[in-house]
Amino acid sequence: MPTPPMIGDTASQRLGEGVVLDLEGHEVPLRAIYQQGPVVLVWLRHYG
Amino acid sequence: MRGIKNEIEAAGARLVFIGNGATAFARHFRDAFVPDCEVLTDPSTASYALLGARRGIWITFTPRSWPAILRALRGGFGQSRTQGHAFQQGGVAIIDSSGRVRWSYVSRFAGDNPLPAEIVARLWQALGKPAAAFGYSIRARRSE
Numbered sequence: 001m002p003t004p005p006m007i008g009d010t011a012s013q014r015l016g017e018g019v020v021l022d023l024e025g026h027e028v029p030l031r032a033i034y035q036q037g038p039v040v041l042v043w044l045r046h047y048g
Numbered sequence: 049m050r051g052i053k054n055e056i057e058a059a060g061a062r063l064v065f066i067g068n069g070a071t072a073f074a075r076h077f078r079d080a081f082v083p084d085c086e087v088l089t090d091p092s093t094a095s096y097a098l099l100g101a102r103r104g105i106w107i108t109f110t111p112r113s114w115p116a117i118l119r120a121l122r123g124g125f126g127q128s129r130t131q132g133h134a135f136q137q138g139g140v141a142i143i144d145s146s147g148r149v150r151w152s153y154v155s156r157f158a159g160d161n162p163l164p165a166e167i168v169a170r171l172w173q174a175l176g177k178p179a180a181a182f183g184y185s186i187r188a189r190r191s192e
Contacts, residue, residue: 014147016098020090023078025071028088030095034143038061038150040171042049043099043138044077045158046069 050082052164059171061142062086068093068133093136100154102137112157119159140167142174150174 018030033039049063056063064086067074074089090096096103140162141152151170153162162170172178 013149015141015143015149018090018095018098020066020088020095021071021074022088023071023075030098031147033064033088034147035145036062038059038142038144038171038175040056040061040063040167041141041143042063042065043096043101043140044065044067045136045138045155046067046133 049161049164049167050085052168053085055168056171059168059175059177061171061175064088066090066095068096068136093133096136096138099139099141099152101139102154102156103133104135112160115159142167142171144174 015030015034019027020030020033022028033041049065053063065077065082065088067077067087067089068091069089070091071089074087078085078087093101093103137155137158137160139152139154142150144150151174153167155161
């Protein structure tokens, strides 16, 4: 079941579990990204 | 967005981009536009769903997106061949080390992005630091 959308000031919400890929195609859990410290994540529309 | 990388790092955070095309597209994007930034990709767009990102042809080409498209074209940022999901919108989120979402912005249509200065201000705020002391103010763009 998808996590409810996060909109605006959502201090009580957490980013759900997910996996993305690095540039070599290896899976990177989202958890591994933010556990290194605070992060500004930018989801792009597309690369073009 | 890359222009605020130094400010983000000065605040003690990292700037990470997530796209939605193949890894080859992501590599090209990094090399061409953000060579000093971390770039990841999510062809499944599952992480976009976690953000609550919008998707659809009508929200992509709504008349509300036209001014942003014109600004981009005038600035020399015309879109080339789409590399990723054509009708997927994006967004921005500030996540702390526990996974808590401290702030997020979901793009409502193509070209709807938070101001870079707002992102920096929100970051300082999220980290409990006085953003105003660094010359940033927070604008409420959601009421537009």
